[in-house]
Amino acid sequence: MSGNFESYRREYTAGGLTAEDLSASPIAQFELWLEQAVKAGLSDPTAMALSTIDEEGRPWQRIVLLKGLSEGGFVFYTNFGSDKAKAMAVNQNVSLLFPWNELDRQVIVGGVAERMSLTESATYFLSRPRESQIAAWASRQSRPIAKRALLEEEVRKLRNKFADGDVPVPDFWGGYRVQAQRIEFWQGGEHRLHDRFRYVRAEDGSWDVAQLQP
Structure with a gap:
């Protein structure tokens, strides 16, 4: 099967995003958008694409589920023998993407993935x-x-x-926390004039935010 998809497009009309709309904390802003995604009835609002780079420098993506969030980072769980875990063992730099297409929104997170403590992982495992x-x-x-x-x-x-x-609790299974270094909020706009705001963590732990051209 082959095809040309150049003519496929739609207008993004769900609403804009301005600097005045934003929280000073990207975590607080994310929590607000996640709450709105849940209320909108999205089937998997906590689903996120996790991108890793393996020992040969090859990128790969897969969908995982967000299981926790705090100022410390974004949490998910996996088998330590999985491809994603092996990749994170050699390169801790990862990216997360939340594709909330129904709301004409996406959030991209770039950060460092670190294994969570055995106690934290066990607490979640026993709740499953x-x-x-x-x-x-x-x-x-x-x-x-x-x-x-x-x-x-x-x-x-x-x-x-x-x-x-x-x-x-299996000894080959547990959690990872992605400590965000960059978080970008994208809101689709009419005529491809989208709104993009990127937060970047400063050396003192605070966040700098800038609006980006679409």
Whole structure:
């Protein structure tokens, strides 16, 4: 299948963004936009594309879910043997993208990913549904498998193994916190005159913000 998509376009009319609209903190601004995305009924408002660069310098992206947010950073969880974890082990610089297309908005985060403490990861793991806990044990994420039935059989074995108690926290699974260094807010505008504001963290920890041309 091939095609030419040059003629496909639409106008962005959801609304503008001005400097007066912005919070002094990009985290507070993000929380506001996330709240609005939830209220708007977006199906996965916490879904974000995580971009990493592996040891050979190759970029890769995948969707993960935001599971925590504070001034300290953006939190997600994964298997430490996954492709993303291996990439972050050699290059901690990552990017996150929240594509809130229905609102003509996107947020881009650039920062450094660091492993969270065992205590933090365990607290979240124990709050997960039991089937999600078992799935974390069953999957050796990113590794090849001959067929899905093998994974399903592993899940059945683990259900039996942990039938009489709590599911323990795997030592190969845990959280990452992305400490943001740059956060950009993009609001689509008519005639491609979009509004872009980028926050950059200063050496003293404060944030500088600038409006960018579309």
